[in-house]
Every structure is written in structure tokens, then in C-alpha cells.
Amino acid sequence: MKMPWQVGFGLVLLITAAIIFAVQIAVFHNTHETVFLFLQELAFIPIEVLLVTLLLHRFLSIREKKVLLNKMNMLIGLFFSEVGIQLVRNFFEFDRDADSLKKILSVEADWKQNDFRIAGENMKKNIFHIDACKGDLAELKALLSSKRSLLAGLLANPNLLEHDTFTQLMQAVFHLTEELEYRPDLKGLPAADYSHISGDIARIYRLLGQEWLDYMQFLKKDYPYLFSLSVRSNPFNDNASVVIMGAPAHNHQSDAGKTKTPAG
Numbered sequence: 001m002k003m004p005w006q007v008g009f010g011l012v013l014l015i016t017a018a019i020i021f022a023v024q025i026a027v028f029h030n031t032h033e034t035v036f037l038f039l040q041e042l043a044f045i046p047i048e049v050l051l052v053t054l055l056l057h058r059f060l061s062i063r064e065k066k067v068l069l070n071k072m073n074m075l076i077g078l079f080f081s082e083v084g085i086q087l088v089r090n091f092f093e094f095d096r097d098a099d100s101l102k103k104i105l106s107v108e109a110d111w112k113q114n115d116f117r118i119a120g121e122n123m124k125k126n127i128f129h130i131d132a133c134k135g136d137l138a139e140l141k142a143l144l145s146s147k148r149s150l151l152a153g154l155l156a157n158p159n160l161l162e163h164d165t166f167t168q169l170m171q172a173v174f175h176l177t178e179e180l181e182y183r184p185d186l187k188g189l190p191a192a193d194y195s196h197i198s199g200d201i202a203r204i205y206r207l208l209g210q211e212w213l214d215y216m217q218f219l220k221k222d223y224p225y226l227f228s229l230s231v232r233s234n235p236f237n238d239n240a241s242v243v244i245m246g247a248p249a250h251n252h253q254s255d256a257g258k259t260k261t262p263a264g
Contacts, residue, residue: 071159073218076166076211077226079154083147084208087173088235090143091205093135094198101126105209105236107216109228116217123209130205132197141180148177165214169207176200212236 021038025031092098104122108115144151154160155170179200180186183193216234219227234240 068159069218070222072163072166073215075154075157075160076163076215077219079150079166080212080215082150083143084212085233085235086143087204088208088212090135090140091130091201091208094130094132094201095205096129096131096134097127101128101205101209102236102238105213105234107213107231107234107237109231111220113217116213116220119213120210123206123213126206126209128202128205130198130202132194132201137180137186137197141177141186144173144177145181151177165207166211169204169211172200172204172207176204209236 021034024034028034095101104119104126107119151170151173155167155174160166160170176197179197183189189197216227216230219230229242231237232240232242232244
């Protein structure tokens with residue numbers, strides 16, 4: 001059986017230490033002081049190990065948490081860009097009071113931490129008025145069915161297991177997808193069915209709003225350039241525009257066509 005390299009390395013260190021102690025005793029002929037200093041150094045080892053372990057563990061935990069948070073938010077950003085924003089706009093058709101939610105989540109570029117906090121509190125108090133008869137369920141079904149593989153991949157990603165709210169959102173989206181897919185014809189359903197689907201939409205709608213707000217706050221803090229684009233494409237802001245308003249660009253082509261009039 002081959003000895004692990006760690007064991008061999010440890011033996012080499014112990015033998016080296018023993019040789020150094022032997023040379024020290026042979027040269028200085030002071031065994032008592034050598035043993036005293038050895039035991040004194042040995043007494044500090046548990047304290048050093050304790051301090052190093054606590055500090056190192058703390059540092060690694062903070063770093064690991066930050067890496068995990070970045071990975072989670074990258075996946076959440078992928079979700080919104082591929083399906084989340086489309087879902088939000090689709091849900092507006094079912095919402096009898098969409099303006100109230102738009103007002104809460106109309107994130108602006110100059111928002112501070114307190115603005116996000118107030119928006120979060122208003123989100124919790126917001127009452128959703130969803131009517132499944134008001135929008136196009138067939139269009140919603142087609143959207144969710146086309147994104148099923150993406151949603152399944154996100155739900156199976158281990159980096160999102162620690163994010164309870166997003167996991168709940170994924171589960172709620174899958175549930176609505178199945179509810180719609182089990183019904184070949186979404187017209188003329190019983191009132192109880194429309195009421196049930198309205199509740200499923202409202203559940204996703206609320207979770208979508210919460211996740212969007214948290215995601216925007218994360219971008220504001222760590223990725224200002226992504227935050228800028230997200231603000232300019234915010235689905236909850238009817239006035240949002242990806243075009244950055246400013247001075248008009250200089251038209252080089254127009255200038256090239258101009259001819260200079262000779263002086264005199």
C-alpha cells in the first residue's frame with residue numbers, strides 16, 4: 001500500500017526538527033533550556049491554530065458567500081432576460097391594476113438603499129387584482145412551454161438551492177405551466193378553473209416583483225453598467241428607453257458630403 005504524500009512530508013518535517021534539536025544540544029550542551037523552550041513553543045500552538053482557524057474560516061466563508069451570490073444573481077439575470085421580463089409584460093394583461101405595481105417597481109438610476117427598502121415594503125402590502133379571463137392564456141401557455149427546458153435547467157442548478165425565494169418562483173412557474181398544458185382548450189373553462197389560474201398567476205407575479213427588486217439592488221451595488229441597462233429596459237416603467245438621451249451624434253457622413261467654398 002502506497003503511503004500518502006502528506007504522511008511522508010510530515011515524517012520529513014519531524015525528522016528535520018529532531019535533527020535540529022540534537023544539533024542544538026550537542027553544540028550548547030543545555031538540554032534543560034532546549035526542552036523548556038520546546039514546551040513553551042508547543043504551548044502556543046493550540047492558540048495559534050485556534051486564531052488561524054477562526055480567521056481563515058471567517059475569510060473563506062465571506063469569500064465563498066460572495067462568489068455564490070454572484071453566481072446566483074448571474075442565473076437570475078439570465079432568467080429575467082430570457083423569460084422573466086416577457087412574463088411580467090404578459091401578466092400586465094391579466095392585472096386589473098397594473099399601474100400600482102409599476103409605480104412601486106419603477107426603479108430609477110438615482111435610487112438609494114432607502115428607496116429599495118421602501119419599494120420592498122410596498123411590494124409586501126400590494127394587493128394583486130388578477131383576472132385569468134382578461135388576458136390571453138394561450139399566449140402565456142406558448143411562452144411557458146417554449147421556455148420549459150431553460151426553467152428546468154435553472155431549477156436543477158445547485159447554486160440556486162440556497163435562494164429560497166427564487167426556488168419558490170421556479171416551482172410556481174412550473175406549476176402554472178403544467179396547469180395550462182393539461183388544458184388543451186383554455187377558452188370556456190369553468191369559473192373555478194379561471195379562479196385557480198388567477199391565483200397561480202398572482203403567486204408568480206408577486207415573486208417576480210420581489211426578485212426583480214432584489215436583483216436591481218444587487219446590480220446597483222456591484223454592477224453599475226448592468227444596472228444602467230436594466231433601468232433603461234425596466235418592464236415596470238412605461239417611460240423606460242434603452243436609448244441614452246443626450247447630445248445628438250455628429251454626422252460624419254453628412255460632413256463628408258460637404259464641399260468647402262474657396263476663400264475669396
